[in-house]
Amino acid sequence: MADLILTTFDWVPEMPRGHVRDIRVRWALEEAGLPYRVESVPFRGRNAEHFSHQPFGQVPWLTDGDISIFESGAILLHLGERSDMLLPIDPRRRSAAKEWLFAALNSVEAASQPWSLLIFSGESDTSAARKLFDDFLKVHRLQHMEPILAGREWLAGSFSVADILMADVLRLVDRFDGLAKYPACRGYVERATARPSFVKAHADQMAHFAAADAS
Numbered sequence: 108m109a110d111l112i113l114t115t116f117d118w119v120p121e122m123p124r125g126h127v128r129d130i131r132v133r134w135a136l137e138e139a140g141l142p143y144r145v146e147s148v149p150f151r152g153r154n155a156e157h158f159s160h161q162p163f164g165q166v167p168w169l170t171d172g173d174i175s176i177f178e179s180g181a182i183l184l185h186l187g188e189r190s191d192m193l194l195p196i197d198p199r200r201r202s203a204a205k206e207w208l209f210a211a212l213n214s215v216e217a218a219s220q221p222w223s224l225l226i227f228s229g230e231s232d233t234s235a236a237r238k239l240f241d242d243f244l245k246v247h248r249l250q251h252m253e254p255i256l257a258g259r260e261w262l263a264g265s266f267s268v269a270d271i272l273m274a275d276v277l278r279l280v281d282r283f284d285g286l287a288k289y290p291a292c293r294g295y296v297e298r299a300t301a302r303p304s305f306v307k308a309h310a311d312q313m314a315h316f317a318a319a320d321a322s
């Protein structure tokens with residue numbers, strides 16, 4: 108079996124540490140027990156080789172033999188083909204895992220990302236933009252996730268790539284206290300991030316960037 112190589116930045120500022128999206132891939136690889144190694148590209152000074160793997164100059168990407176794949180969702184689906192710990196074999200559950208994976212990215216993160224960028228940029232919480240994105244995230248997304256997550260442990264019956272993405276998306280919302288009124292969403296993030304695979308992935312990411320500070 109080909110070596111799996113996860114590429115991330117060599118360094119990032121303090122703020123995003125613990126949330127750089129390579130954590131999604133680390134988490135999946137740890138969950139599945141697949142051997143891998145991590146390589147780095149410069150955060151400052153992204154070159155043509157970097158853009159040939161990730162057309163927006165971002166991270167992460169994964170190489171699996173002669174396949175190079177970017178987008179955290181696509182990477183997790185790729186890894187799901189290798190392990191039923193990540194994508195269930197049962198057709199209904201597999202289909203549920205895929206739909207929830209896209210829901211995490213395309214419905215929930217589509218709302219949480221502009222919301223968190225506004226908060227991060229210091230936008231006043233009474234501005235029209237804040238109101239718009241608060242409603243988009245909370246009224247149109249979290250309010251609907253809340254009864255779903257109150258009624259089930261994991262999105263597709265058993266833990267899957269869908270939970271890695273949904274929990275990671277909601278984890279960032281929680282960092283800015285956006286889950287205060289959504290206890291089931293918060294409980295879901297807590298149970299997902301209590302998994303040893305997440306704990307290791309998080310510690311490894313923090314250590315990776317701390318090592319860059321030291322060098």
Ligand SMILES: N[C@@H](CCC(=O)N[C@@H](CS)C(=O)NCC(=O)O)C(=O)O
Pocket residue numbers: 126127128129164165166167177178179180
């Ligand atoms: N949709 C992409 C987003 C990747 C992304 O936003 N990566 C961030 C790190 S978490 C990045 O590379 N940021 C630097 C930049 O955008 O210049 C994915 O899920 O893989």
